[in-house]
Amino acid sequence: MIEQVRHLTARMGKNNSPTIESYRDDGGYETAMKALAMEPEEVIEVVKASGLRGRGGAGFPTGLKWTFLPKEREKTYLCVNADESEPGTFKDRLILDFDPHLLLEGILITCHALKSDHAFIYIRGEFCRPYRRLRDAVREAYDAGLFGDNVMGTGRTLHCTIHRGGGAYICGEETALLNSIEGKKGQPRIKPPFPTNHGLFGKSTVINNVETLANVPLILRDGAEEFRKYGTEKSPGTRLFGVSGHVNRPGVYEFPHGIRLIDLIEDACGGVRDGNALKAVIPGGSSVPILTADEARELILCFDACMAAGTMLGSAGVIVMDETTCMVKALDRLTHFYGHESCGQCTPCREGSGWIAEIVSKIASGSGTPADLDKLVDLGRQISGNTICVFSDAVSMPVTSFTTKFRSEFEDHVNGGVCVAKKTTAATA
Amino acid sequence: MAKITLNGIEREVEENSYLIRAAARCGVHIPHYCYHPALKVEGNCRMCSVEIEGVPKLQTACTTIVRDGMVVNTESEKVVKVRSEVMEFLLRNHPIDCPICDQAGECGLQDYYMEHGLHDSRVTVAEKVKKKKRVDLGPNVVLDSERCILCARCVRFCKDVTGTAELVIANRGSHAEITTFPGRPLTNDYAMNTVDLCPVGALTSRKFRFKCRVWFMERAESICPGCERGCNIYLDRFQNEIQRMKPRVNPRVNGYWICDAGRLDIDWINTNRLLRAEEGGRPIAPEESDREAASALSKGDEVLLVASPSMSNENLFALKKFSEKVLPGSELVGGSFREPWEDDGILRLPDRNPNRKGMEAIGIPTGIEKALATSRGTVLLFENDLLGDQPHLGAKLEGKKVIAFASNRTATVAAADLAVPVTSYAEMAGSFTNHAGRTQPFEPAIRPEGEARPVHEILHRIAAFLGSDLNAASFDALRSEMLEKVSALSMAVPDGREAEHVG
Amino acid sequence: MAATERKKTFRFSEKREKEIAALRGRYEYPQGLIMPLLWMAQYDEGWVSPEAMETIAEICETSPAWVYSLATFYTMFELERPIRYQIQVCHNLSCSLNGSESILAHLEKKLGIRAGEATEDGRFRLSAVECLASCGSGPMMQVNTEYYEQLTPEKIDALLEEFGRD
Known part of the structure; x- marks a missing residue:
């Protein structure tokens, strides 16, 4: 049995965990006090030394990102990406719901490190309870003098503004998020310029994910070395794994990077439901390539091992599918999603996402032809690589991996319309 | 300057310029839809993707700034393939209605499909997303949503050029479409430029819709007579009729645009024209008309000649000469200025007369009011509808012999003792001098109908009846003489025109 | 959206006006307030009416069409009618x-x-x-x-x- 390591989730389950009293009872904001007395550069050094990598999906080293800010700059914004919307991912919501002050302390320390006087938290519009909890926490923090014009008595200014999204997956892309705050459609920007040079309102901006920032107080509290004791060399620290689908105990689990996927499924989550056989796993949110059961059994959950296995750790949203799953219908759910969420800016993605969704739906319904399958495979490639952002790659990866690894199921659907899955629990027709 | 290698050839290009523009200046056209040199870069259509050495992914030429040493291939196998794939995506939901589409013949989709697509369709007509076929966006612009490729040129134009932001793209993905807000139609004074900007047949001009297939038309380079800006235009003709006016690019004058008021003011050229000379409402032959005019002028009465700031420099120059050489005792003044409108900060300038500056340069003074008050004999009105436009001045024609030289039937023509048909600016060569003193030539777009002739020719004939040689029968000779005598009118050297773009 | 004649106008409550005033300082340009205001309108009325979009456009110094484009890009705004x-x-x-x-x-x-x-x-x-x-x-x-x-x-x-x- 593998044991959870509760760092980020240490306070989960406590009564009143979202309140500032509760947070302070557990020593909250003491680290911020300590960090604010340090030089900003020292704080950045500690985070760099910890090897913390972004938890939003791309896994970019956080400390390094911070150093990309130009030396001379007019103003710096920190934007917190709380637009958690990658299908299969539900871990930031946990922090927002049950330990919002952990995030706020992370913001406080990070803003000090970045010399930023204004943080925006971009929270997805659907998150109502998390929004209320976060809003209350921010109010408490203002009342306690943690935000405002005299942060913790230092005379420094730091404002924290919550900006609610309105239902657009693409706003999780960092430049789309910036546009959304500016009162524009959430459409990704052409890069360069990069946000560190030309970000929110044209000012220097760092965008970090909720879980990433929640790690910052812990790293400053315990030191980089302690942080590195968990996880692997290149993927240090613990990770919030959200496991969903056909497992007996779905949920969010905190484990160090480097555990085996099969242990997560079998031990932590109590195995595949109904004693069914494992069929496939998407290990890092819907956009990463799917793995067959055999591949999944070998997978180590860290950034590099996932890359080596031809997939990605992404947002660590693990979607488990058992033998009853129809892979065509499973893909149909995902391509429908991407067809709905393309921001519509670039031609290949706008047209391709919708087109792919239509074809998969046609094949899933049993009216597809072999030519449709060829077209699907073709479009899966054609859509990728010639767009402003990586959304089209996020469409391409599931399409390509599903149709490659479960080719025979797709072929069966276009050659007579018979679904090979024993029962069709996924997207039951 | 930066040195780049473009398709294997080393080129010097302007530093910090966008690759698409730098290439165009080297004569290399990179296909594109959303890019327009006068609009903010958006990079959405992806047609202009090119290969740059050392960069793994293709890059859009419209968003790439040239770097010294950049090696660019706009025709590599990879580029050609991606271009054809983008075409397939663009055409996925595009209707197959070219036979009834006004854009056919000047359509970016047709052109590039022939050059870069030529793929077999993998979509059936039934599978195409259906959208609205006829949406009145405003009084002058009609939208066909199915044809739209969402390049957002029109959106950017209304947002950044006119600042009115009436047009937006609503919804996402396959359902995205151009729209206005209910009750807020596209009414800005430059709205019809969106029709020119549209690279496909999505936005069409209500006035021009279904009037003429574009491949039947021929065009002439002309100057808009609507105000003192002197916007450069094309007049497109079919069967000796002006079908439409389009902006002609001139970065120093009007950029890429013209205003709607100017563009729409073409009907008068085709309708209600004075085609024959008339004496007291009775048609007479040209010779008779010349003789009548000459005899009225030979009586030794005082003669007042009233010029107009909407006449061409050449006609004004001939008139000045006529007044000085043929009728030495006559008075020549400029008259009938159109009511000013407001400077809108974009193109429109207050003075709605196209050639006031030219009239000044030629030395024709103003002061029609005083001149009319004191004149007692014959009054010659050139393109001046005093009775129609300025009745308080028209009243002063009472009891005088009036000869009206006019292109159209007006109240003044109806009341004149003698009416002489003259050509409009669309039927002759000439030039206007704009507010900045820039003299711009225009060429005839259509043949004059009936007996209408340019003013200088008529004056030459009348002078002959009076025994003088005005030496104004030949336009070329007249213009040379004018340029020699009035140095302020030297013609602007045409600017190296930017490559004109799709749509 | 129904293109019916509209005579009504929409106004935010005094309480909302205060919230809006407080938010103004947080966004470098007024356009940034569009999303917060769309939410306020929807929360108060159960939908975002065309009148509300006109009012929001005025406050945010932009065109109603621009507000409309955002309200349709983001799928959570109810534009048809108030919904319980x-x-x-x-x-x-x-x-x-x-x-x-x-x-x-x-x-x-x-x-x-x-x-x-x-x-x-x-x-x-x-x-x-x-x-x-x-x-x-x-x-x-x-x-x-x-x-x-x-x-x-x-x-x-x-x-x-x-x-x-x-």
Whole structure:
């Protein structure tokens, strides 16, 4: 049995965990006090030394990102990406719901490190309870003098503004998020310029994910070395794994990077439901390539091992599918999603996402032809690589991996319309 | 300057310029839809993707700034393939209605499909997303949503050029479409430029819709007579009729645009024209008309000649000469200025007369009011509808012999003792001098109908009846003489025109 | 959106005016306030009316069309009519693996409408929506601001009863 390591989730389950009293009872904001007395550069050094990598999906080293800010700059914004919307991912919501002050302390320390006087938290519009909890926490923090014009008595200014999204997956892309705050459609920007040079309102901006920032107080509290004791060399620290689908105990689990996927499924989550056989796993949110059961059994959950296995750790949203799953219908759910969420800016993605969704739906319904399958495979490639952002790659990866690894199921659907899955629990027709 | 290698050839290009523009200046056209040199870069259509050495992914030429040493291939196998794939995506939901589409013949989709697509369709007509076929966006612009490729040129134009932001793209993905807000139609004074900007047949001009297939038309380079800006235009003709006016690019004058008021003011050229000379409402032959005019002028009465700031420099120059050489005792003044409108900060300038500056340069003074008050004999009105436009001045024609030289039937023509048909600016060569003193030539777009002739020719004939040689029968000779005598009118050297773009 | 003649105007309450004034300093240009104001309008009235969009455009110094383009890009804004209960069933992969289709079908049957439609009285709109980040508790739905997880037909029936309609 593998044991959870509760760092980020240490306070989960406590009564009143979202309140500032509760947070302070557990020593909250003491680290911020300590960090604010340090030089900003020292704080950045500690985070760099910890090897913390972004938890939003791309896994970019956080400390390094911070150093990309130009030396001379007019103003710096920190934007917190709380637009958690990658299908299969539900871990930031946990922090927002049950330990919002952990995030706020992370913001406080990070803003000090970045010399930023204004943080925006971009929270997805659907998150109502998390929004209320976060809003209350921010109010408490203002009342306690943690935000405002005299942060913790230092005379420094730091404002924290919550900006609610309105239902657009693409706003999780960092430049789309910036546009959304500016009162524009959430459409990704052409890069360069990069946000560190030309970000929110044209000012220097760092965008970090909720879980990433929640790690910052812990790293400053315990030191980089302690942080590195968990996880692997290149993927240090613990990770919030959200496991969903056909497992007996779905949920969010905190484990160090480097555990085996099969242990997560079998031990932590109590195995595949109904004693069914494992069929496939998407290990890092819907956009990463799917793995067959055999591949999944070998997978180590860290950034590099996932890359080596031809997939990605992404947002660590693990979607488990058992033998009853129809892979065509499973893909149909995902391509429908991407067809709905393309921001519509670039031609290949706008047209391709919708087109792919239509074809998969046609094949899933049993009216597809072999030519449709060829077209699907073709479009899966054609859509990728010639767009402003990586959304089209996020469409391409599931399409390509599903149709490659479960080719025979797709072929069966276009050659007579018979679904090979024993029962069709996924997207039951 | 930066040195780049473009398709294997080393080129010097302007530093910090966008690759698409730098290439165009080297004569290399990179296909594109959303890019327009006068609009903010958006990079959405992806047609202009090119290969740059050392960069793994293709890059859009419209968003790439040239770097010294950049090696660019706009025709590599990879580029050609991606271009054809983008075409397939663009055409996925595009209707197959070219036979009834006004854009056919000047359509970016047709052109590039022939050059870069030529793929077999993998979509059936039934599978195409259906959208609205006829949406009145405003009084002058009609939208066909199915044809739209969402390049957002029109959106950017209304947002950044006119600042009115009436047009937006609503919804996402396959359902995205151009729209206005209910009750807020596209009414800005430059709205019809969106029709020119549209690279496909999505936005069409209500006035021009279904009037003429574009491949039947021929065009002439002309100057808009609507105000003192002197916007450069094309007049497109079919069967000796002006079908439409389009902006002609001139970065120093009007950029890429013209205003709607100017563009729409073409009907008068085709309708209600004075085609024959008339004496007291009775048609007479040209010779008779010349003789009548000459005899009225030979009586030794005082003669007042009233010029107009909407006449061409050449006609004004001939008139000045006529007044000085043929009728030495006559008075020549400029008259009938159109009511000013407001400077809108974009193109429109207050003075709605196209050639006031030219009239000044030629030395024709103003002061029609005083001149009319004191004149007692014959009054010659050139393109001046005093009775129609300025009745308080028209009243002063009472009891005088009036000869009206006019292109159209007006109240003044109806009341004149003698009416002489003259050509409009669309039927002759000439030039206007704009507010900045820039003299711009225009060429005839259509043949004059009936007996209408340019003013200088008529004056030459009348002078002959009076025994003088005005030496104004030949336009070329007249213009040379004018340029020699009035140095302020030297013609602007045409600017190296930017490559004109799709749509 | 109905292109009917409109004479009404929309105004934010005094309490909202104060909130708006406080927010102004947070955004470098007024356009940034569009999303917060769309939310306020929807929260106060159950939808974002054309009049509200005109008012928001005025406050944010932009055109109503621009506000409209945002209100349609972001899918959470109700632009058709005021709705009492927005029922949004997740039909993305994780929920689907746990039977969200049958939950949706049950709701369609009970409410007598298809996903995407609203009941005639404006009490309910039923939508199939994308992942709501509650993947470990599917099938699930959101009704207005609340999540309802691990749904069964029985749970749905009880909820609909609670909402005052069987």
